Amino acid sequence: MKIISIYSDEKALIRKAIAGRRDAQRQIYEQYAPRMLSICRQYIRDPHFAEDVMIQGFVKVFIKLDSFRHEGSFEGWIRRIMVREAISSLRKKQFVVFDEEHASFEPSVDPAGESELQAEYIQSCIDALPEGYKMVFVLHVVDGYQHAEIAGMLGISEGTSRSQLFKARQVLQEQLKSYKNQAYGTHRIG
């Protein structure tokens, strides 16, 4: 998708979008939609459902655009809206189950060469996680939220958030380790 830059100044672009200019709103959409769909996809396995969430997120972005105070990055502001929309959508559909019964493991050895793993495979590994694990892991590791924030967003305790993260890491390490061993036997990833 080619982004045609009509407004070079981001503030002017936002101002036009607040005024209801469709061309400015479309430029914002085309500039940030691929990244925001990827963020929604991190939380939601189904790509169509992820796109629906992204669309609802952009609708909220444009409706609440006049509340943006230019105090942080515009992309970060949109990203927060997308994350909250994804979490809200998942919780509405009751996809999120926090597993407290899962046994804890000792951290395994760091598999070498993880930086070479493809994003798609990592995404598939994350998709394979239980929803509770996946949500806490992505919020903390990818989007950088602290456990207190995650607990507030998901309505869980900080201990639960830490526990879910620990378990998610264990599972991912196991999956990536097996994938690495499998990949070295067939082809090299990267």
Added chain:
Amino acid sequence: MARTELDKTIRKALGQRTIAPTSDAWERVQAGLPAPRRMFRAVYYTSGVAATIAGILILSFLYFQDSGVGETPESFAGPQQPGQEARTPQQPLADAPLRTEEGSQPGPVERQVATPEPGEIAAGQQAPSRRGPVVDSGMEPKGQTEEPPAADPAEALLIQAKVEEVVARVNAAEREGGQLADAEVEQLLRDARQEILAERSARQQTTVDAMALLSEVETDLDRSFRDQIFEKLKAGYTRVRTAIADRNN
């Protein structure tokens, strides 16, 4: 440490990833948005222009209608003599323009003193002896003959009554103590003129004229004050004359 490396790897891999949405995603976003404000603004703009034009037309109509209403009373004010100027109710009586024979010449004007016609004098009464020309200083009030002709019979009767009253006073004064001074005649005419103007103003105006009321009150106060002065002087003169007579006796 291993967890840190895992986090960095995953964060780097997912942080740079982008996924292109489907082609109809923007239309779905657009469908979820409210109507563009520009349409509302255009509607407001058009309505505002229409309302402004309508307002201007209404105000213009009212303005010209009011102007026509303001001119209407003059057209119904009765027959107006050539050269007679219209006097507004707000204009003080003392400043009311009076018609003069010489027009509007500035400064002192030589003119005839108003005197009653012989036919207007009552039987057995004598006409005032002075009919010669006097010099009007311009500050003096105009004579009674300068009053515009009465438009209605009531005013004509009032003027006639005033003329007869002045003539009667002059005749009575001449019978008692000889001839009157010019200033006394002027004072009589001035009083009669003020009373005629006050009466006319009271008849013409349906509303209360503050200046007319003030003028009337000032006239009354002036008259009473003058009478008091005369009384004091008279009493003092009588007392002195009595004292001198007693001393001579």
